[in-house]
Amino acid sequence: MRLVVLTCLAATLCGFAPAASAGTKVLVKTRTYDISGATGAGLVVAMDRKGPKHGLTTHAIALTAYTVDWDIDVGRDGGVCRLRQADGTLDLTYTFPRMASAATPALKTRWKRFFAGVRAHEHTHGRIATTMMRVTEKSITGLEFADNWFCTRTHREARRRIKAIYAEYEAKQNAFDAREHRDGGHVEHLVDALMGKPDGAIQNH
Numbered sequence: 001m002r003l004v005v006l007t008c009l010a011a012t013l014c015g016f017a018p019a020a021s022a023g024t025k026v027l028v029k030t031r032t033y034d035i036s037g038a039t040g041a042g043l044v045v046a047m048d049r050k051g052p053k054h055g056l057t058t059h060a061i062a063l064t065a066y067t068v069d070w071d072i073d074v075g076r077d078g079g080v081c082r083l084r085q086a087d088g089t090l091d092l093t094y095t096f097p098r099m100a101s102a103a104t105p106a107l108k109t110r111w112k113r114f115f116a117g118v119r120a121h122e123h124t125h126g127r128i129a130t131t132m133m134r135v136t137e138k139s140i141t142g143l144e145f146a147d148n149w150f151c152t153r154t155h156r157e158a159r160r161r162i163k164a165i166y167a168e169y170e171a172k173q174n175a176f177d178a179r180e181h182r183d184g185g186h187v188e189h190l191v192d193a194l195m196g197k198p199d200g201a202i203q204n205h
Contacts (some may be wrong), residue, residue: 024088024137026130031093036101040110040195043099052095054117061187062118063095064125068166072140072158074151081151082144083158088133094122113195121187123178125173132169136162 035046051059074083096119099111140158147153180186 001193008110024086024090025134026090026133028126029091029093029115030097031095032094034100035097036099038103039166040099040107042116043097044105044191044195047097048154051097061097061191062122063093064122064129065093065095066126066129067091068129070136070158070162072155074154074158076147076149076151079146080144081147081154083140083142083154086137086158088137090129090133092126092129094126096122110194110196114190117186117190124176128169128172128176135169136165139165 033050033052035043035050037043037046047061048059051061052063053131054060054063067090069089070089071087071089072083074081076082096115099115103111112126139161143154143158143161145157181188
């Protein structure tokens with residue numbers, strides 16, 4: 001039986017409100033869940049049982065979840081509406097396993113290497129999301145149209161651009177996961193190395 005343990009991403013695009021705050025922000029929270037095991041295989045089984053939910057029945061090793069909110073400031077002058085400021089908030093939450101049981105020196109070393117690889121994977125998801133925020137801000141700031149008193153066209157175009165860039169970067173997130181989770185990929189090597197398999201040398205990506 002081949003044990004499949006996934007690392008996954010969850011994301012939600014929120015709406016934006018017509019009020020501006022000072023500067024685009026990235027808020028980061030880290031959560032942990034405790035696992036126990038006397039061997040690498042035991043730790044893998046514990047993560048598969050206690051890790052964050054991925055779908056209805058699958059549990060992940062770790063999880064990067066984020067929400068995005070945009071506050072925009074649109075002004076109208078002489079029949080022209082201009083988006084003067086776009087401030088985004090990226091709320092990132094990482095969930096990681098924490099080894100809570102005693103371990104031999106060899107298992108501690110393998111766990112340290114495994115955890116470093118898992119953390120690097122999730123932080124890559126965070127960097128992709130942070131880049132998405134910068135690209136979005138650049139795309140919508142300064143947007144202007146001849147528009148009605150409610151600046152309807154300007155708001156609609158800002159929403160369209162936000163959603164299009166979000167979709168583009170979700171595709172980047174999914175492509176990264178596909179590379180990492182393919183058969184023989186980086187995540188499989190991390191798990192094999194934790195379990196002490198001879199072919200489980202950790203690769204750098």
